[in-house]
Amino acid sequence: MAAYMCRSFYLFTFQQRPRTCLLRAAPFAVYRTYSNANAGGFWEKFSFGKHSKEPLGTQLPEPEPPVVPMPSSPPNLSYNPPEAAELEAFLSSVVRDAYSTHTGPEDWRCQDVTSEPGRTRLLARLARELGRTVPGSQLHEMRRGDDVRRFYSIPVRDKNRLEQMATKDLPPNIKINWDYE
Amino acid sequence: MTGRATASRFLQSVLHNGLGRYVCQLSRITLAFSKGSQTSRGVRDYVENHVVDFAKKHQGTVVYISPRRCHVPKVTAEYLNGGTKVVALNSKSAEEIAQVITLMANQSGLDVVRIRKPFHTEHPSIQGLWQPFVNKRSQLSPRIAEWKGAQ
Numbered sequence: 001m002a003a004y005m006c007r008s009f010y011l012f013t014f015q016q017r018p019r020t021c022l023l024r025a026a027p028f029a030v031y032r033t034y035s036n037a038n039a040g041g042f043w044e045k046f047s048f049g050k051h052s053k054e055p056l057g058t059q060l061p062e063p064e065p066p067v068v069p070m071p072s073s074p075p076n077l078s079y080n081p082p083e084a085a086e087l088e089a090f091l092s093s094v095v096r097d098a099y100s101t102h103t104g105p106e107d108w109r110c111q112d113v114t115s116e117p118g119r120t121r122l123l124a125r126l127a128r129e130l131g132r133t134v135p136g137s138q139l140h141e142m143r144r145g146d147d148v149r150r151f152y153s154i155p156v157r158d159k160n161r162l163e164q165m166a167t168k169d170l171p172p173n174i175k176i177n178w179d180y181e
Numbered sequence: 182m183t184g185r186a187t188a189s190r191f192l193q194s195v196l197h198n199g200l201g202r203y204v205c206q207l208s209r210i211t212l213a214f215s216k217g218s219q220t221s222r223g224v225r226d227y228v229e230n231h232v233v234d235f236a237k238k239h240q241g242t243v244v245y246i247s248p249r250r251c252h253v254p255k256v257t258a259e260y261l262n263g264g265t266k267v268v269a270l271n272s273k274s275a276e277e278i279a280q281v282i283t284l285m286a287n288q289s290g291l292d293v294v295r296i297r298k299p300f301h302t303e304h305p306s307i308q309g310l311w312q313p314f315v316n317k318r319s320q321l322s323p324r325i326a327e328w329k330g331a332q
Contacts, residue, residue, distance in 0.1 A: 162216065162225065162228065162248065165229070170233065170236075171236045171237050171240070173236050173239075173240060173241075173242060173244055174232065174233065174236045174244045174246065175243060175245050175246070176245075176246045176247075177245065177247035177248070180216065180248055180250070
């Protein structure tokens with residue numbers, strides 16, 4: 001009983017091995033009763049391994065092949081800022097909403113964006129709307145509204161120059177092999 | 182080591198190139214480099230900025246650009262006479278690489294070894310080489326006359 005519990009049971013339940021190894025890991029003792037002679041006696045209440053114990057594998061469904069989650073494609077890191085005037089108008093409204101200030105039209109640039117909870121609200125909303133998050137290495141630079149405006153006006157190029165060559169018009173005698181081994 | 186021990190060849194051009202139109206002997210050139218390695222920096226610079234100009238200047242040459250994982254970036258030149266030449270470009274700048282590639286484009290596929298004579302001709306003699314019966318009366322050599330008549 002103990003031998004039966006240790007190896008085959010462990011193999012099946014914890015390691016999801018294919019069925020071939022289960023057939024090898026049969027219980028060490030299987031007693032088959034071919035006659036019904038002592039079927040109803042006192043001692044027959046206790047099995048002692050007399051009944052053929054089928055491996056648990058035949059009762060449970062077949063193990064399915066492991067599902068490996070496909071890696072998602074890398075996020076698109078390119079960022080094209082909107083027009084300068086549009087960006088400033090948008091930023092001024094967002095800064096005012098985040099800090100609930102009703103100041104003059106140009107004061108959003110001088111607005112101090114280091115105080116919470118306005119800072120989180122502001123940066124989270126900008127990340128969501130414009131599609132570019134301020135990276136941790138540059139968070140300390142975001143001190144005033146003008147810093148935020150400068151950050152969001154810089155475009156980011158995703159492709160490296162080699163991949164850009166695929167899109168340019170190349171002369172017919174250039175052949176690029178894109179399989180990177 | 183003397184010149185006798187090293188390889189040498191006679192002056193020649195491939196199929197009398199230059200007698201008529203000059204044909205660039207470079208048939209294809211392959212640039213193998215790594216996308217991220219430090220040693221391939223010059224090659225990446227060359228590929229991004231200069232290779233298109235080279236291709237436009239040498240329109241009879243096919244330029245293969247193959248980025249692959251390698252430590253040593255190489256350029257392989259294959260010529261019309263079947264000769265190949267491989268040059269390693271690790272840690273070269275884009276200008277140096279341009280010089281190497283221009284050199285390869287100007288070469289033919291013939292080996293770069295010592296040339297025995299700086300001249301070569303298919304017809305060393307126009308009027309015939311001197312032999313002892315030249316300018317002698319023909320009675321001295323009747324049998325030669327017969328032999329030449331029989332030919």
